[in-house]
Structure formats: C-alpha cells, structure tokens
Amino acid sequence: MADTNGIEKGNGTQLIAEEYQRLRDDEKMFRLLCETSNSAFIYYNYKEDRVRTLANWDHFFDFPISDMKDLSRLYESVEEQYAIPFREGLFIEKQNRERQSFEVRLKESHIFVEVEVNIVYDDGKPTDKIIRFKDVTKLNAQKDELAYMAYYDMLTGLYNRNYFVRLLGEFLRLADRERRKVAVMFVDFDDFRRVNDGMGLIAGDELVQLFGQYLFDLMSDYVVISHFSTDIYCIAIYDPLRRQKCGDDLSGD
Numbered sequence: 443m444a445d446t447n448g449i450e451k452g453n454g455t456q457l458i459a460e461e462y463q464r465l466r467d468d469e470k471m472f473r474l475l476c477e478t479s480n481s482a483f484i485y486y487n488y489k490e491d492r493v494r495t496l497a498n499w500d501h502f503f504d505f506p507i508s509d510m511k512d513l514s515r516l517y518e519s520v521e522e523q524y525a526i527p528f529r530e531g532l533f534i535e536k537q538n539r540e541r542q543s544f545e546v547r548l549k550e551s552h553i554f555v556e557v558e559v560n561i562v563y564d565d566g567k568p569t570d571k572i573i574r575f576k577d578v579t580k581l582n583a584q585k586d587e588l589a590y591m592a593y594y595d596m597l598t599g600l601y602n603r604n605y606f607v608r609l610l611g612e613f614l615r616l617a618d619r620e621r622r623k624v625a626v627m628f629v630d631f632d633d634f635r636r637v638n639d640g641m642g643l644i645a646g647d648e649l650v651q652l653f654g655q656y657l658f659d660l661m662s663d664y665v666v667i668s669h670f671s672t673d674i675y676c677i678a679i680y681d682p683l684r685r686q687k688c689g690d691d692l693s694g695d
Contacts, residue, residue: 484573486510502555502575520546535561535568545578554579595669597647598654606668606676613680625682634673
C-alpha cells in the first residue's frame with residue numbers, strides 16, 4: 443500500500459519551495475525595477491510605522507528619510523512658494539483621498555519634480571502610502587520650447603507667421619469696433635539672394651537675425667512684427683495716426 447502521507451508531505455514541500463522561488467524572483471524583479479528607475483519612492487506602512495526610501499533617491503535628495511518626522515526636511519528642500527502645497531499634498535489621507543499629484547522645484551538643484559502620492563485604505567483606514575518623485579525638468583523644458591515655437595520665430599525672436607496672422611485678426615476686429623485703422627507693411631531685403639550666393643547661408647541668416655533684433659525693439663501693444671519668411675518681415679500697426687511715433691520710428695526719422 444502506497445504511503446500517502448509521504449506523498450502529501452513531498453507535495454507540500456515542493457509547493458513551499460516553488461512559492462519561495464516565486465517570491466525570490468518577484469523580489470529580484472522589483473529590485474531591478476527600482477535600481478533602473480529614474481524616479482524615487484517613499485514607502486510608509488501605517489501599522490508598523492515603518493518608512494523606506496527606494497530607487498534613485500540620491501538624484502533628488504542628499505539626506506535619508508527614516509521616520510515620518512523626517513518629511514519636514516522635504517519641505518525645506520523645495521523653493522518657498524511650493525512648501526505649503528507640498529506639505530498639504532503629502533498628507534492627503536487627512537481628506538480621505540486616495541491619490542494626488544503636483545509639481546515642486548528643488549532649491550539647490552533647481553530640478554522640477556512631479557510628486558505623486560497614493561494611499562491604500564482598508565475599511566476606511568489608511569494602511570500604506572507610496573510617494574513617487576519623478577524628474578520632469580527636461581519634459582518641462584521641451585514643453586516650454588514647443589510653446590515658444592508655437593508663437594515665435596526661432597531665428598529672430600519675432601512672432602512667427604501663424605501667430606502674427608492671429609494677432610492681426612485681433613487688431614482688425616478691435617479696429618472695427620473702435621472705428622480705427624490698421625496699417626500693414628511688408629519689408630524685405632533687395633537682392634537677398636546675392637547675399638546667400640556670395641557670402642553663404644550663414645551670413646544671410648545673420649543678416650536676417652540682426653535686422654529682426656532691430657525690429658524687435660519696436661514692438662509694443664500697438665505694433666506687432668513677424669518674420670514672415672526668408673527675408674520678409676510683416677509689420678502691423680494699430681491706429682497708426684494716433685501712434686504717429688511708431689511710424690516715425692519705423693521710417694527712421
């Protein structure tokens with residue numbers, strides 16, 4: 443007769459060994475995720491009152507967090523205008539919230555950091571908290587660059603063609619309501635191709651840029667100027683008779 447007790451014990455030992463191996467594999471995976479992550483994390487267990495920092499912590503902060511009281515050092519590490527929202531955002535469990543994200547900027551490194559706070563609840567009580575810190579400095583710079591490109595010409599710093607047309611439309615609508623006039627002028631270089639052909643494209647770009655810088659100083663609430671294309675600039679003046687000085691400036695008198 444087969445020893446069923448021995449078989450059951452053997453199966454039980456095998457299951458324990460398989461579960462142990464699975465847990466080790468999971469731990470290894472999570473460790474690799476933390477080590478290769480560009481973010482940093484704070485984990486807090488409410489029941490055990492235990493705090494742990496994970497992943498790329500040193501990229502953001504030069505001090506450890508071993509206790510919840512140490513969080514006060516985080517407030518001190520951000521620029522002043524972010525300190526109060528930062529403090530309130532870290533403790534969203536006071537409003538029984540589960541998740542919140544916000545952005546702060548660090549004092550010393552000037553890094554922009556996206557902070558995401560997640561709270562796990564059990565029967566209405568918080569049990570675990572995860573705070574993630576993500577460096578979004580490059581992302582913000584890219585957003586700023588895209589926003590700039592949407593309105594401005596990269597070579598001259600003047601308005602680009604599309605935004606100029608939009609502003610001109612606003613001038614015209616305002617002039618129609620106020621019974622005013624709008625003057626529009628196109629300015630270009632004579633024989634600009636000879637500059638590019640004779641001196642090179644770099645010299646041509648420098649000429650366009652220098653003249654654009656001169657025109658930039660003439661812009662105001664009533665004067666908008668665009669680098670329209672290549673060597674062409676477009677100038678719109680709202681109510682030029684009232685703003686006679688603008689016309690004088692442009693004519694060089």
